[in-house]
Amino acid sequence: MSQDWAPMWKELGLDLKAHDELLNVLGKFYNDIFMSQKDRPQGMQYFDFVMSEVHGLRIKELLDAKAQSRKVIATFCLYIPEEIALATNAVQVGLCGGAEMGFNIAEKYLPRNTCSLIKSFFGFSEAKICPYFEASDLVVGENTCDGKKKAYEIFKDLRNLYVMDMPNMKHEKGRELLKSEYIKYLQMMEKLTGKKITVESLKKGIHIANEKRKAIGRVMDLRKHNPTPISGKDALLINQVAFYDDPLRFTDSVNKIADECEKRVKNKIGVVSKETPRILVSGCPMAVPNWKVPHVIETNGAVIVGEESCVGMRNIRNLVSDKGNTVEQLVDNLVDRYFKIDCAIFTPNKDRLDHIVQMAKDLKADGVVHYSLQFCTPYNTESHLVENTLQKAKIPLLKIETDYSMEDMGQLNTRVQAFVEMIKK
Ligand code: BJ8
Numbered sequence: 001m002s003q004d005w006a007p008m009w010k011e012l013g014l015d016l017k018a019h020d021e022l023l024n025v026l027g028k029f030y031n032d033i034f035m036s037q038k039d040r041p042q043g044m045q046y047f048d049f050v051m052s053e054v055h056g057l058r059i060k061e062l063l064d065a066k067a068q069s070r071k072v073i074a075t076f077c078l079y080i081p082e083e084i085a086l087a088t089n090a091v092q093v094g095l096c097g098g099a100e101m102g103f104n105i106a107e108k109y110l111p112r113n114t115c116s117l118i119k120s121f122f123g124f125s126e127a128k129i130c131p132y133f134e135a136s137d138l139v140v141g142e143n144t145c146d147g148k149k150k151a152y153e154i155f156k157d158l159r160n161l162y163v164m165d166m167p168n169m170k171h172e173k174g175r176e177l178l179k180s181e182y183i184k185y186l187q188m189m190e191k192l193t194g195k196k197i198t199v200e201s202l203k204k205g206i207h208i209a210n211e212k213r214k215a216i217g218r219v220m221d222l223r224k225h226n227p228t229p230i231s232g233k234d235a236l237l238i239n240q241v242a243f244y245d246d247p248l249r250f251t252d253s254v255n256k257i258a259d260e261c262e263k264r265v266k267n268k269i270g271v272v273s274k275e276t277p278r279i280l281v282s283g284c285p286m287a288v289p290n291w292k293v294p295h296v297i298e299t300n301g302a303v304i305v306g307e308e309s310c311v312g313m314r315n316i317r318n319l320v321s322d323k324g325n326t327v328e329q330l331v332d333n334l335v336d337r338y339f340k341i342d343c344a345i346f347t348p349n350k351d352r353l354d355h356i357v358q359m360a361k362d363l364k365a366d367g368v369v370h371y372s373l374q375f376c377t378p379y380n381t382e383s384h385l386v387e388n389t390l391q392k393a394k395i396p397l398l399k400i401e402t403d404y405s406m407e408d409m410g411q412l413n414t415r416v417q418a419f420v421e422m423i424k425k
Pocket of ligand 1 (some may be wrong): 076078079115116117118144148284285310341343344373377378379
């Protein structure tokens, strides 16, 4: 950390002791998992810095933005369009949800058999260890899976919460619902920020979000080369930081990494040898500091070359068109893009199955690891269809169902090792 942020955290009302414990664990984890890697692109230093200041400098930036009358919106899901927040000059950030700390408090409100991601956001909030919650003016939830839906009913009494309704089928009625929810959300944001959204401001928001997607897409695309120029863990980190960082600075830094990776590819410099088995990870999102499964995969002789996930390709795929002369036309463009997101809360969800096969082929993956969180009904159940689809495409699959604890590390190592050996043959 560049300075002592304790006075700021105290002012925000964090539980300093519990927060210190979290930072200690996070720091140790980060050193073991990221800093131990060899031949990382130089540009990753920026992301190391961001992570070292994720609860420090970035929070100060959010507080500075608020001092200039900007609003801070905290979200949990890809379906909340950042373009709308940007059009009102608000700052949108993703919320912490990748660690077990605070689970004991979360379980006072939620059943034990709730997925780790939900328990984590609840725990981080109520244990007062997440400065993003404290720095935000509004938390925006969405009626996606049942776990989140029902958790928000309880959470609304604890935080200033706005919940967006969501369709679960991709027919015209579903599209209409999403559009009406986006219009409602846009009007709410105008009221909250006191800023009228114009064609110009929404186009600006669309441009910023598209540039961010394009920059990440450049790095992700370069991973199809063999040897891959960047590790899966570092690529995941880029995808995770996308939810926290200032979008312009982030895009600039990712483009620099993409330039560096292009040079690496040209000079045949990789992070691993050409013979290393290549894995596509597919499934539930991995929020900071949930690096468990990627670490297991990459310390067992394989390299991850893609993420079919919300902290990955699902977040950056498809751009929003900026063609239109009215705000409503631009909202239609937002709906066109966001309605294509193939989250497992949709039924049926064939696009996702096709996309996994397509990604595995494009990235020349030797196998797929399907990752689902325990008690996540949408992804766990859909994994059966993923299995059938990959079998037909003759792509090896390993299904992992886990949580945030370290108790199954031995078992995970054994299973991943066996899978890597199998695909090597
Ligand atoms: S668009 S994946 S971010 S809903 S892991 S909480 S699904 S029980 S996170 Fe998600 Fe939006 Fe979909 Fe992406 Fe529920 Fe499953 Fe838990 Fe999940």
